[in-house]
Amino acid sequence: MADSYMDFTSPNTQFTYTLSDNPFFQKDAQNVINTLSINQLNTLGNVSLLDIFLSKDNVVEPHIHQNATELVYCITGGAVVSLINPYTKELLNFTIAPGQVANVPQGWWHYEVANQDNTHLLAIFDAPVPEVIFGSDILRLTPANVLAHSYCLDEAKVKDTLAPITDTVIIGPPASCSKQHPNGMPMQQMMNHGGMNMAQMAPGSYQQAIQNQTYHYPYRPISGESESYNAPLDHPFHPIPFLYRRWD
Known part of the structure; x- marks a missing residue:
């Protein structure tokens, strides 16, 4: 019961x-x-x-x-x-x-x-x-070199694109982000047609938006590992700390 x-x-x-x-x-x-x-x-x-x-x-x-x-x-x-x-x-x-x-x-x-x-x-x-695993946590905590190697991407571009995601987003876009795509398509329409293309947004608008609005909430690693790691996140042998959060 x-x-x-x-x-x-x-x-x-x-x-x-x-x-x-x-x-x-x-x-x-x-x-x-x-x-x-x-x-x-x-x-x-x-x-x-x-x-x-x-x-x-x-x-x-x-x-x-x-x-x-x-x-x-x-x-x-x-x-x-x-x-x-x-x-x-x-x-x-x-x-x-x-x-x-x-x-x-x-x-x-x-x-x-x-x-x-x-x-x-x-x-x-x-x-x-x-329990929940957010996409922003996966993107920001997976080392850029792992993403680049896995999907044959330019590592420098991966780092540059994902660097502004410094915390969990939860409700996006951040308050200071532009609500309108430069080509006139509403944000929600872009998401429904395969996702937002950040490369087409006004230069720096998305990055600056996230830098200006970060949030901090309790979390713990799925694996039960320590929440503190000595190796930098882009170190090739860093234990990728995929996190989950509890809606409690």
Whole structure:
């Protein structure tokens, strides 16, 4: 039973909670994520949720939940839920409006982009505390020489492109980033057509944006290794510290 651990006669039994009392991340007043897990409401069992508020073209950055399936429910506004099917190698884009849902299977790469202001989403998980691996962590913590060698890329260009990503993004783009692509295509439309092409953005705009806005949240390595490493991140023998975070 999901709640077999719970002594419902205990005076510590919790049945209600105010989601705004547990903010996980805030980019600004319109882009906020609150979270509810068993750590806040001890009668939950194997369920948890994120309370997500987004303004138009803001994105919950690409990520995976390695321990849970995610059901995204639209309350107000609208969003595009995009995911990669690992079996068919397809990028799938699902537009949801109020009253509609999109389901993301456990471990699938996905992201959500608001296509309207005042978008409010609930992300519901089949885990008491969902875990997450963010794309920005993978990009910034994998040594540039490993990426360059793996994919036959120019190492200097890889370093230059990824150097501004100094922390986890969570809700992108950063507040100081340009919201409009120079060719006039909205940010959300670019994401839905295969991703953002940073090389075509105004020179330095993306890099400067991320340098001006960084966030710090608790984390621990998946492997259980120490969070401190003596070798530089671009050292060829650096133990790549892929990190996961808990929405708790």
